[in-house]
Amino acid sequence: MAAGVSLTALEAVTIALAGVLAGAINAVLGSGTLVTFPVLIACGYSPVVANVSNNIGLVPGTIGGVVGYRRELAGQGARARTLALGSASGAALGGTLLLTLPSKVFDSVVPVLVVLACALLAFQPRLIRVVAERRRAGANDVGFTAVAVTFVAGIYGGYFGAAQGIILVAVLGALVPDAITRTTALKNVLVGVNNGVAALLFLLFADVAWEVVVLIGAGSAVGAVVGSSVGRRVPARVLRPVFVVFGLSVAAYLVAR
Numbered sequence: 001m002a003a004g005v006s007l008t009a010l011e012a013v014t015i016a017l018a019g020v021l022a023g024a025i026n027a028v029l030g031s032g033t034l035v036t037f038p039v040l041i042a043c044g045y046s047p048v049v050a051n052v053s054n055n056i057g058l059v060p061g062t063i064g065g066v067v068g069y070r071r072e073l074a075g076q077g078a079r080a081r082t083l084a085l086g087s088a089s090g091a092a093l094g095g096t097l098l099l100t101l102p103s104k105v106f107d108s109v110v111p112v113l114v115v116l117a118c119a120l121l122a123f124q125p126r127l128i129r130v131v132a133e134r135r136r137a138g139a140n141d142v143g144f145t146a147v148a149v150t151f152v153a154g155i156y157g158g159y160f161g162a163a164q165g166i167i168l169v170a171v172l173g174a175l176v177p178d179a180i181t182r183t184t185a186l187k188n189v190l191v192g193v194n195n196g197v198a199a200l201l202f203l204l205f206a207d208v209a210w211e212v213v214v215l216i217g218a219g220s221a222v223g224a225v226v227g228s229s230v231g232r233r234v235p236a237r238v239l240r241p242v243f244v245v246f247g248l249s250v251a252a253y254l255v256a257r
Helices: 009-028 033-042 047-057 059-068 077-100 103-122 124-137 144-159 164-175 180-205 210-229 236-256
Strands: none
Touching: 009 033, 009 059, 009 210, 033 047, 033 103, 033 236, 047 059, 047 077, 047 103, 047 180, 047 210, 059 180, 059 210, 077 144, 077 180, 103 144, 103 164, 103 236, 144 164, 144 180, 164 180
């Protein structure tokens, strides 16, 4: 199904550039949705259509992130397959909730979700320190708790998704002991599975703005490549406060609109 609006050339370019930036941000910090989602709202899309179309459009970027970390995935096949069950089933439930609950519920909840994403982004360094402490103290490999938590994170990802990657890095780092780069690679797989399942659900049953899918899809694919090669050199401490302030401004705008 289609649910587009008439875009000007400037708006189309802005959405594509937002996709590039989101792809790069996801490679550095996560939470690229905090860029693309408000741009789509500003261009006149309803929150639900913006969320659905953004999710589908970011799929190429998540694939690019998986490819970029393919070497760190070596030896994690069984682990990834097990945790992907939780991520996929959570995405199916979260996506179903998005499509079945009245749109006004999402309109009311999304500012809270944006603030939550900003909080996770702001406290990411502390989460990483907690992860490191848990890793030194010893932790179990993939078990019921890890799958259950990826399921809950998957529900959130299927419903909205901003900062899903940060949640997964924190959880996986605490419950599945490994190097942080390998944890990041595993996170990319799970986010990709989550986005893919939700995207399939949305393609079948949701109103989709296809022009958004194309623009963000192309942009996020480019951004993922740029982020993997260049973004890691940009200090996260520089980017993080900028996007926290930006995200809080978005939440305030959504409440006031």
